[in-house]
Amino acid sequence: MHLLTDHTETEYLHQLIEGDQQAFTYFYDTFKLPIYRKLLKMVRIETVAEELTQDVFVRIWDKRMLIDPAQSFKSYLYRIAQHILYDFYRKVARDERLQREISLLHITTHDPVSEEVFLKETQNILDQAIASLSDQQRQIFTLCRIEGKSYREVSEILGISVHTISTHMTRASKNIQAFMLRNQHLIWIATILAASFEKNILH
Structure with missing residues (x-):
């Protein structure tokens, strides 16, 4: 499509605001490829980058x-x-299939900055998940998973049955998993922000 070359960006913007499709095409043709390339660096999936563009x-x-x-x-x-x-x-x-696909691509394309932030933010969310447990669940989870004690050892320390320990561990694990899933987007966003800042990707 032939576009008028004597128009300034400001003039094209005024036309775009008024709904001029030719002005829109001008900006689309000018910025489509740069935007696509920058998004592709982040998502690393061509079809996804195209859709996002x-x-x-x-x-x-x-x-x-x-x-x-x-x-x-x-x-x-x-x-x-x-x-x-x-x-x-x-x-x-919210999509486990996309999570697996994106995670695999982030692993195969090594990025020390993103990896460090991802691990740090994951640990931060995990700490919050543990803190959200009831007092007894948190105590039992800490003794079993973090300190590495057996159910029998924890049973003797707390004076409750092994069966009760097992029940609390099952509930604690489910609660932590649910908390992580609800807040997983924070991990991804923190990783994106770090990568964008480090590589100047979206500026």
């Missing part, structure tokens, strides 16, 4: 009335891309 420009069109022509459109566009990326990782936190 489309989502970015759909949101630009839907929210065009919010664009400020006096501000840098590129910066605005990249902020939208960040929001789309965060939304994607929140979705990942």
Whole structure:
């Protein structure tokens, strides 16, 4: 498509805000590939990066009335891309299949910064999960899992039956797992932020 080359970005932005599809096509053609490449560095799955790129420009069109022509459109566009990326990782936190796929790709593509943050944030969420347990569950879980004592040893320390220890451990493990699943998106977001900051990916 032939586009008028004497229009400034500001003029195109005013036209975009008014719903001009030619102006939208100008920005799409200009920024589609850079946005795609940056998103691909994060998700490492081509089809996902393509979908997220489309989502970015759909949101630009839907929210065009919010664009400020006096501000840098590129910066605005990249902020939208960040929001789309965060939304994607929140979705990942609820989808075990996507979690496995993304995790595998992050492992095979070694990133020391992301890996360190991922492990640190995972431990942080685990600590919160343990802290959320009832007093007795937390005490039993700490003795068994963290200090490595046997159920019989804990039974003798606390003066309760091995069966009771086993019951509390089962409940504690389920509660911790549920807590981790509810908060897993925080781990992904922290990892993304660290990688974005370190590599200047979305700026």
